[in-house]
Amino acid sequence: MADPDPDPDPGRLERLERRVRELEEELARERRGRGAARARIHTMSPEVTDSNPYSRLMALKRMGIVKDYEKIRTFTVAVVGVGGVGSVTAEMLTRCGIGKLLLFDYDKVELANMNRLFFQPHQAGLSKVQAAEHTLRDINPDVQFEVHNYNITTLDNFERFMDRISNGGLEEGKPVDLVLSCVDNFEARMAINTACNELGQIWMESGVSENAVSGHIQLIIPGESACFACAPPLVVAANIDEKTLKREGVCAASLPTTMGVVAGMLVQNVLKYLLNFGTVSYYLGYNAMQDFFPTMSMKPNPQCSDHNCRKQQENYKKKEAERPKEEVIEKEEEIVHEDNDWGIELVSEISEEELKAASGPVPDLPEGISVAYTIPDKEENLITGETVTESEESLEELMAKMRNM
């Protein structure tokens, strides 16, 4: 009997065996991926190994940026709105090792969301908070998650929201450390504003324009900086004809770039605020068309329509008056920076007419920032209710007054 054909490729068997081993490993990894991705880590270590997910964060201490990075584990942050900005915000905080995250949203994931980061097509149909929790828990099982799948603007849900902000901290019964607004509508922003004014809860606001090419973040400390009801919300001027924007039945545009930048600026501000490094921004805008990033700060309106805001302003004034004098001065310097250190000129763009037509204080806005709308003079439109005394002063007098507030 003749020998069978000699093997034309003697290494074939070995290569096939290796390929089987590789595929088996890959399959095992793929299956593990659905379950617990990594074990919990009890102490954040600065050890430089490939398996330590915290080494590059703990390095911030050695680099002299953050004094006590581990402190991040003691904080609770509530993220309201888990869309294009909120989901990335939650992911960044999760990867940074935040102690606890509360997520609020009532939307479902849709394929129409796929032009922004975070959600994936296979999650379409799931609630945003549920889908986000699954992904985030896989990414970092050390973080505690609490998700709320409802609209916070209804009466009942608003009470539940208030309760969780007041009691949902790492230790049940303690308040959260920070609330982040990543919602896309006025009603939800106003609900967060009302809750935070009542509770004296510090929060940060974020927003992206309907044409997708500008956005902003804002820090609101009740009683100390302007709340959302103190003045019309500020937006970054996109230098685009507004007429092309506002048409009926048209969906807003969005870009993963703009939303990623806004989420990055927001969480950077959160880290600086919680871990006490760098300069926390009161307002930071982003104009993508010109790569322009205006900053500013704004005092609260003593005639704010939210009575809890006015109450917080009184409390803040009292606290400031009680402080030792040096401390007060130090604090003042921190807050009042109408001009920034970088030589960006502050030039108001709103017209004299607009200023006069508006009630309440209109801030001295830096170039590139404008108000979303002006509040019509209430005395002309309303017979009852609280009204703001109409000012007969000139623009200059009004401005000077505001600067001295």
Place this chain on the structure above:
Amino acid sequence: MADPDPDPDPGRLERLERRVRELEEELARERRGRGAARARIHTMSPEVTDSNPYSRLMALKRMGIVKDYEKIRTFTVAVVGVGGVGSVTAEMLTRCGIGKLLLFDYDKVELANMNRLFFQPHQAGLSKVQAAEHTLRDINPDVQFEVHNYNITTLDNFERFMDRISNGGLEEGKPVDLVLSCVDNFEARMAINTACNELGQIWMESGVSENAVSGHIQLIIPGESACFACAPPLVVAANIDEKTLKREGVCAASLPTTMGVVAGMLVQNVLKYLLNFGTVSYYLGYNAMQDFFPTMSMKPNPQCSDHNCRKQQENYKKKEAERPKEEVIEKEEEIVHEDNDWGIELVSEISEEELKAASGPVPDLPEGISVAYTIPDKEENLITGETVTESEESLEELMAKMRNM
């Protein structure tokens, strides 16, 4: 008579081949199970439905931002380095519906990468390009992917890299439209620079500082703007004591926030460049400590050490000279913007001594930007090789000269 050394298991090869097929199918099923993501879409539609992943991007046309959004499908972008910035860059481009992506990296995913966006713990051990391709294909199956798992800086691989940049476009044999550098080391940046100078390939550079709190992006058009070899690379001054930074055996810090912002700025610049809207930035920095974003532009160095850069400069000059005059003026205005529209003052921060010690042109840098290092005067250190004529001019003369270059 028995065969000499008979195969003890003649069916082994077949069984192994069958096993490989089974495993491959199982793996595909497993991945589809998570994915089954979505079917391919042949035409980008502006239709506003929950199931249309392109509705919010096509809305950019209605909003008057982009004239022809669908054109994005005709472009090919190469991303070199799929780490903290590169992975998010690739994800943003994928979600925006880019035509084709080429990914280059030779690293593996590690748990130590989990403090940045994109990769997940269950992918630890996979090559970065393979893991990225899986995720990105699930997110958007309309994009074409080509991944390269090697280090582009070795001689052979550099040739392969050059070949793919020249021929890896949507239509094989056509060059890519843009190369993005998202690498973390000098050698890889220099390799990209060398390749792009030789090919006349437009590219964008990105970087994040070792202390994680600053970064930048830069557009390089060979012959028209300064290349990476023209001058020491620019970095955003972090206003932090450098001594705390440079210690032996210490790993760099990183943050998902800074890297997300830099990736967002980079891809925004890519979209503006490819789809022709807004102002494309030549250099945009990010200082996270002060929320400061300096911009600038820089002319190429006629004495650049890269001979292909000098050749591209000659070509550019010729092309400019051949243009009708009005066009030239228009183009000039676009490029030369030492002062920007937003009133950010440009103040040089490098000392006179540093300037005099450096060879080659040192740019007139805006506040907040500095050079990563100065190139020591070659005449003092080297006997042979190309040298730059030492300038005996004053700082003011030098500056004036550079402004007129």
